[in-house]
Amino acid sequence: MRPQKVTNQNLIEGLMSVIQSKGYNGSSLNDLANSTGLQKASLYHRFPKGKKEITSAVLSFVEEWVDINIVELLSDKEQKPNERLKIVIENIDNLYEGGEKICVLRALTMDNNLDLFGNQLKKIMTNWIIGFTNLGISFGQSEKEAKIKAEQTLILVQGSLIVSKAMSTLKPFQKSLLAIKNMYMSP
Amino acid sequence: MRPQKVTNQNLIEGLMSVIQSKGYNGSSLNDLANSTGLQKASLYHRFPKGKKEITSAVLSFVEEWVDINIVELLSDKEQKPNERLKIVIENIDNLYEGGEKICVLRALTMDNNLDLFGNQLKKIMTNWIIGFTNLGISFGQSEKEAKIKAEQTLILVQGSLIVSKAMSTLKPFQKSLLAIKNMYMSP
DNA sequence: GTCTATAGCTAGATAGAC
DNA sequence: GTCTATCTAGCTATAGAC
Numbered sequence: 154m155r156p157q158k159v160t161n162q163n164l165i166e167g168l169m170s171v172i173q174s175k176g177y178n179g180s181s182l183n184d185l186a187n188s189t190g191l192q193k194a195s196l197y198h199r200f201p202k203g204k205k206e207i208t209s210a211v212l213s214f215v216e217e218w219v220d221i222n223i224v225e226l227l228s229d230k231e232q233k234p235n236e237r238l239k240i241v242i243e244n245i246d247n248l249y250e251g252g253e254k255i256c257v258l259r260a261l262t263m264d265n266n267l268d269l270f271g272n273q274l275k276k277i278m279t280n281w282i283i284g285f286t287n288l289g290i291s292f293g294q295s296e297k298e299a300k301i302k303a304e305q306t307l308i309l310v311q312g313s314l315i316v317s318k319a320m321s322t323l324k325p326f327q328k329s330l331l332a333i334k335n336m337y338m339s340p
Numbered sequence: 341m342r343p344q345k346v347t348n349q350n351l352i353e354g355l356m357s358v359i360q361s362k363g364y365n366g367s368s369l370n371d372l373a374n375s376t377g378l379q380k381a382s383l384y385h386r387f388p389k390g391k392k393e394i395t396s397a398v399l400s401f402v403e404e405w406v407d408i409n410i411v412e413l414l415s416d417k418e419q420k421p422n423e424r425l426k427i428v429i430e431n432i433d434n435l436y437e438g439g440e441k442i443c444v445l446r447a448l449t450m451d452n453n454l455d456l457f458g459n460q461l462k463k464i465m466t467n468w469i470i471g472f473t474n475l476g477i478s479f480g481q482s483e484k485e486a487k488i489k490a491e492q493t494l495i496l497v498q499g500s501l502i503v504s505k506a507m508s509t510l511k512p513f514q515k516s517l518l519a520i521k522n523m524y525m526s527p
Numbered sequence: 528g529t530c531t532a533t534a535g536c537t538a539g540a541t542a543g544a545c
Numbered sequence: 546g547t548c549t550a551t552c553t554a555g556c557t558a559t560a561g562a563c
Contacts, residue, residue, distance in 0.1 A: 155545090155546040178365040179451035182539060194541080195547050203539065260450055262505045263442065264361040274506045304503065304512060312499025316491065318449045319461045325491060342528040342563090369557060381559080382529050390557065 164189050164199065169211045169257065176260040177208055205269055208261070212273040215257055218248070219277055224284035234291040238337055241284075242330050245310065252317040252326030259311060281307055292337055306333050351376050351386065356398045360444045364395055365451040392456060395448070399460040402444055406464055409435070411471035421478040425524055428471075429517050432497065439504040439513030446498060468494055479524055493520050 159167075167188035171180045185207060186193045200206040222244040227237050249256065258277060261270045282303045289299025313329035346354075354375035358367050372394060373380045387393040409431045414424050436443065445464060448457050469490045476486025500516035 155548095157546070174452060176363065176365065176451040178363060181537080183537090191546095192548060193539085194549080197540070198546060255450065258506065259446070259502055262502055263363045263366060263447065263450075265363075265366050267505070271506070271508070275508070278503065278506050301515075304515075308499035308503050308512060308516065309495060310499070311502045312495035312497070315446055315449055315498045315502075316465065316495050318454070319445065319458070319465050321458070321462070325495060328488075328491075329495065342530095344528065368555080370555085378528095379530060380557085381531080384558070385528060 158195075159189055159191060161199075164191075165211060165214045168207055169214065172208060172211055172260060173255050173257050176255075177204075177263070177266050180204070208270060209273065211257065212261070212270060212277070216273065216277050216280070219280055219284075222248075224280050227284035228287040230291065234288060235338065237288060237291075238334065241288075242334060246330060249310075249314060249326065252314060252323035255318060256311060256314055259314065278307060288337065302336055305336065309333055345382075346376055346378060348386075351378075352398060352401045355394055356401065356444060359395060359398055360442050360447055363447045363451055364391070364453045364457075367391070395453075395457060396460065398444065399448070399457060399464070403460065403464050403467070405435075406467055406471075411467050414471035415474040417478065421475060422525065424475060424478075425521065428475075429521060433517060436497075436501060436513065439501060439510035441501075442505060443498060443501055446501065465494060475524065489523055492523065496520060 167190075168185055171184050171188045175184065182193050182196065182204060185204070186196050189196065191199075196207070197203060200210065223241055226232075226241050226244070229237060248254075258274055261267075261274060267274075282300070285303030285306050286296070286299045289302050290296060292299075294302065309329040309332060310326075313325040317323055317326040354377075355372055358371050358375045362371065369380050369383065369391060372391070373383050376383070378386075383394070384390060387397065410428055413419075413428050413431070416424060435441075445461055448454075448461060454461070469487070472490030472493050473483070473486045476489050477483060479486075481489065496516040496519060497513075500512040504510055504513040
């Protein structure tokens with residue numbers, strides 16, 4: 154067997170950036186192959202089911218990323234709630250590059266793709282909400298209140314990314330991150 | 341000349357529903373033609389520049405709809421602010437069919453089509469924000485405060501539509517409409 | 528103004544050499 | 546495991562009859 158030209162890790166990062174900016178239907182296998190330095194046929198060797206499998210792998214990567222960089226951090230009772238929130242907000246900011254990047258999740262919520270990836274999308278969003286719910290509880294909120302606010306954080310991030318993109322200014326996203334902070338830190 | 345089989349109005353409504361659910365890259369000319377009852381070639385007769393022109397026409401329709409059913413109503417000083425808000429919230433609810441429908445604007449901020457439709461998207465969102473800013477001012481807010489809240493309404497609607505879609509429940513959207521009401525009506 | 532037919536192309540996917 | 550070459554289906558877009 155020949156040696157791998159590209160590690161799986163680098164592969165996924167390249168693939169994700171294409172899907173993130175062009176969406177599922179907008180990303181051709183040529184685009185995807187070019188982003189990795191491999192040929193189309195080689196991509197099929199790694200992902201026999203083609204674009205669907207590639208996208209699913211990207212979503213698995215995102216799921217893991219969210220678990221590590223959001224959910225677990227927010228749930229870590231060894232850290233003060235203030236500190237947890239601060240770090241996670243920074244992570245979210247970095248993930249979307251300050252609001253420049255489109256969210257992979259949004260890119261896949263179109264009708265034709267929901268059948269394919271709906272379960273993975275739901276899981277990632279559910280985990281995100283669980284993380285922020287844990288944070289709210291640590292801040293002394295009731296579980297019900299914490300859940301409502303947690304859902305709100307997801308809505309604010311997703312919504313502000315759209316508005317930022319369409320209005321070509323990063324301010325709405327940045328302001329929403331601030332609003333999330335204030336939601337928890339001030340009364 | 342033969343008679344038109346379909347009026348322009350009916351044409352646009354069919355076309356919009358396809359683009360709304362499948363996105364720009366996800367909508368083929370066959371999809372678009374089928375949704376209208378015309379053949380592909382007939383669509384080209386009505387929209388010589390093809391899919392781009394079709395999409396642009398849909399966005400013009402949306403722009404007009406927003407102007408009439410949101411911006412103008414919110415700015416109408418003959419009506420009490422409470423009343424204006426109530427009616428507009430109902431209109432938004434109907435537009436998205438309670439949260440079932442994807443927003444055309446979102447569908448087009450996605451696939452790297454911003455080069456093609458960015459200006460129209462920006463205009464529609466700007467108008468939306470102007471409308472709600474006028475409402476806020478009528479409620480006694482400062483212009484600055486009103487503008488911030490207006491932008492917030494757009495973020496909440498867009499964000500909650502995504503979350504509703506992904507989580508397959510209409511609750512986030514419905515709760516966000518309520519939150520918008522409370523944003524203006526309660527202190 | 529609408530249709531059928533088709534050109535020309537690019538998409539996703541596969542075969543087989545190395 | 547990666548490559549070149551190629552298949553077929555679907556795409557956008559056009560030509561021309563009615």
